Amino acid sequence: MTPVYPQVAESSQVLSALGIALQCPRWTASIAQAARLKFPTATEFCMRCRPSESRKVQAFDAWAQSYDTRRNPLLVLEQRYLDRMLPDLSGRDVLNAGCGSGRWLSRISLMGTHRVCGMDVSAGMLQAAAQKDLPGVELVQCSCDKTPYADESFDVILSSFVLSYVDDLASFAAEMSRIGRAGCDRYLSDMHPETQCQLGWKRTFQDGQQAVELETVSHRIRDVIGVFASLGWKLYAALETEFGNPEREVFEAAGRLGRFNEADGRPAIYLLHLRKSDSRRTNIEEQDEIAIGGARCVIGPSEDTSGDWGSPIS
Numbered sequence: 001m002t003p004v005y006p007q008v009a010e011s012s013q014v015l016s017a018l019g020i021a022l023q024c025p026r027w028t029a030s031i032a033q034a035a036r037l038k039f040p041t042a043t044e045f046c047m048r049c050r051p052s053e054s055r056k057v058q059a060f061d062a063w064a065q066s067y068d069t070r071r072n073p074l075l076v077l078e079q080r081y082l083d084r085m086l087p088d089l090s091g092r093d094v095l096n097a098g099c100g101s102g103r104w105l106s107r108i109s110l111m112g113t114h115r116v117c118g119m120d121v122s123a124g125m126l127q128a129a130a131q132k133d134l135p136g137v138e139l140v141q142c143s144c145d146k147t148p149y150a151d152e153s154f155d156v157i158l159s160s161f162v163l164s165y166v167d168d169l170a171s172f173a174a175e176m177s178r179i180g181r182a183g184c185d186r187y188l189s190d191m192h193p194e195t196q197c198q199l200g201w202k203r204t205f206q207d208g209q210q211a212v213e214l215e216t217v218s219h220r221i222r223d224v225i226g227v228f229a230s231l232g233w234k235l236y237a238a239l240e241t242e243f244g245n246p247e248r249e250v251f252e253a254a255g256r257l258g259r260f261n262e263a264d265g266r267p268a269i270y271l272l273h274l275r276k277s278d279s280r281r282t283n284i285e286e287q288d289e290i291a292i293g294g295a296r297c298v299i300g301p302s303e304d305t306s307g308d309w310g311s312p313i314s
Contacts, residue, residue, distance in 0.1 A: 056165060057121055059214050064124030066205065067101045073247040073260075074269055075103070078160065078189050081241055081271055087185060089113045092155040097144050097176065098162030102129030102137075108158075109134050117154075119147060145171040152181040163190045164203065164216040169227050177231040183278040186233060192240060192267040193218045199262060221270055232277040240267035 090112040096104050099118030109116050119140040120126050126139050142148060144159070145168060157180055166172045180186065191201060196218060203214040225235055243251075243263055251260035 056215060061122050061124030062205075064101060064122060064128045067125070067128060068103070071250045071253070073243060073250040074161070074191060076250055077241060077243060077247050078269055078271070080244075080246065081239060082160075082187065082189060083107075085187065085237065085239075085271065085273055086111075086158075087156070089156060093117075093153065094156045094158070095119070095149070095154045095179070097147075097157055097159045098165075099129060099139075100125045100160075102132045102134060104158060104160055105129060105134055105137055106132055109137050117149070119144070145175045147175060147179060149179045151178055153179045154184060155181055156185045156187070158187045160189050161191065163188060163219055163224060165214070166219075167217055169219055169223065173227045173231055177228075177233070177276065180276045182276055184276040185236075186228070186272075186274040186276070188224065188272040188274070189269055190219075192270050193220060195263065195266045195268060198266070221272075224272065225274070228274050233274040234277060235272065236275050237271070237273040239271045241269055241271065242266065243268050 088111075089108065091114045093115040094108055094113050094117070096102075096108065096116070096118045099105055099120050100122075102118060105116060105118045115138075116134075116136065117138040117140065118126070118129060118134075119142055120129075121141065121143050123141055126141055129137075129139060140148060144162065144166065157176055159176075163169070163172075176186065191203075195201070203216050204211050205214075221238070221240075225238070229235070242265065243260055247268075248257070248260050251257050
């Protein structure tokens, strides 16, 4: 594969990442070019950010070095359910907003998509993603509330464990709404805010011998749904899932079975599927669809959970 080297964005693509104007380069990922990617350094990028955001970017850059080396039970749980929630992506344009090291890009790029893009605020995470086998995937360094994409660019947008790092939920939702097409499917997942509060869960990683705690924001699930609803998105599924046997094995291998036991009976994560309203669809078409609320949902051989499922859910 011929490497595609960074090209500086055109003037129309000059954007504000985390509130500060900068030019956002664009990459097409390939293994051959991984070592040549020229992202701004953490120091250069953070000079353009607010102090709190600078710390987050630096932390993510440091975490990127070990992010894929340790199994995370939250990610294992999310993958079990989200794999079964995602629609047929054949021929669709997909954005992984907050793609990190490319964990979901690796899967999505094999699903027959027309176009796959990944964006993240961390150069370190994007470099980790670029080292994976992601032919044709476009990688962009920018924040989720200000992106270089044109209006109505995507059919599907996925954000995995991103909202905990989003301070301004309204700006985030507005930008995702701008770049999502009519009928766009929006998937969101994150640590369950109530369980996180009750059990005092923290976002940490090991940087050498030092444990680093990430700064996070807790958003109530109803607030997330509400801000998207105000922009014309409808809720199609809301799942609150608990750890199961696959996650127990991860905890046990790490010598932290006590953490698994204390979470018993509590939702560890939530997953949302929203869809942007499509003016081309009639009210009669929407009324023909069925909604189920407050039920046990079985979506796989070992994936059953409580939640709301249907279209649309009020």
